[in-house]
Amino acid sequence: xxxxxxxxxxxxxxxxxxxxxxxxxxxxxxxxxxxxxxxxxxxxxxxxxxxxxxxxxxxxxxxxxxxxxxxxxxxxxxxxxxxxxxxxxxxxxxxxxxxxxxxxxxxxxxxxxxxxxxxxxxxx
Numbered sequence: 001x002x003x004x005x006x007x008x009x010x011x012x013x014x015x016x017x018x019x020x021x022x023x024x025x026x027x028x029x030x031x032x033x034x035x036x037x038x039x040x041x042x043x044x045x046x047x048x049x050x051x052x053x054x055x056x057x058x059x060x061x062x063x064x065x066x067x068x069x070x071x072x073x074x075x076x077x078x079x080x081x082x083x084x085x086x087x088x089x090x091x092x093x094x095x096x097x098x099x100x101x102x103x104x105x106x107x108x109x110x111x112x113x114x115x116x117x118x119x120x121x122x123x124x
Contacts, residue, residue: 014088050104084121
């Protein structure tokens with residue numbers, strides 16, 4: 001049974017930082033591209049960042065590029081999202097997802113497995 005478990009969310013002031021983690025089990029982690037998505041109240045789920053199987057390639061939404069960094073540790077079956085210079089617009093539930101495709105995908109429906117999400121709240 002595949003499980004993706006996010007952690008590291010919380011309440012932070014604008015300009016602050018958080019590091020999200022997503023621990024994967026029940027799958028061959030290194031065979032999956034990993035992505036982070038977020039969903040704010042009343043809005044659709046949107047792409048944040050994705051990383052290739054080996055970690056060599058990353059992709060970011062324009063809204064977070066230069067502030068967020070996605071990384072992975074295949075030995076620990078974990079993907080991370082370092083979030084710096086947080087803004088109130090970053091407030092959302094953050095989800096990690098696994099995709100067995102070779103190319104990085106920004107479309108949620110293309111991902112095979114999802115975590116339960118972790119809440120990030122940025123106060124202004």
